Amino acid sequence: MDKVWTEMYEAAKAVLGGRTISDYVTAGEVSAAVLSKSGKIYTGVCIDTCSTLGICAERNAIFNMITNGEYEIARVLCIPPNEGKGAPCGACRELMTQLMPGKYKDIEIMIDYAEGRIMTLGELTPEWWID
Numbered sequence: 080m081d082k083v084w085t086e087m088y089e090a091a092k093a094v095l096g097g098r099t100i101s102d103y104v105t106a107g108e109v110s111a112a113v114l115s116k117s118g119k120i121y122t123g124v125c126i127d128t129c130s131t132l133g134i135c136a137e138r139n140a141i142f143n144m145i146t147n148g149e150y151e152i153a154r155v156l157c158i159p160p161n162e163g164k165g166a167p168c169g170a171c172r173e174l175m176t177q178l179m180p181g182k183y184k185d186i187e188i189m190i191d192y193a194e195g196r197i198m199t200l201g202e203l204t205p206e207w208w209i210d
């Protein structure tokens with residue numbers, strides 16, 4: 080595993096931490112870091128609300144990247160609860176395929192940081208409706 084993954088992990092770890100924002104909103108149980116094609120790291124946390132207005136950490140990090148004027152993802156790393164392992168949900172995969180049609184299959188996803196297990200989005204979504 081190269082040091083960029085470590086930098087991404089440290090960036091995601093820096094924003095990780097559950098917090099109660101109001102009686103209806105919590106955030107930060109999951110955090111994520113996205114590496115853009117230019118080499119910048121963008122972070123995001125999950126936001127959970129009572130009526131499904133929230134967002135996954137991965138999509139929040141991707142939106143942070145878009146907010147800052149970048150549109151191509153190279154890598155995605157997420158720190159799930161208890162720092163376990165996990166792949167992005169269907170909504171996050173869908174966003175990545177729509178953002179980068181023809182290119183999304185090369186996005187690298189950290190599945191298990193402790194084990195250094197990495198998969199591409201193409202491996203995770205072999206028969207998506209977008210090529």
Ligand SMILES: [Zn+2]
Pocket residue numbers: 135136137138167168169170171172
């Ligand atoms: Zn998701």
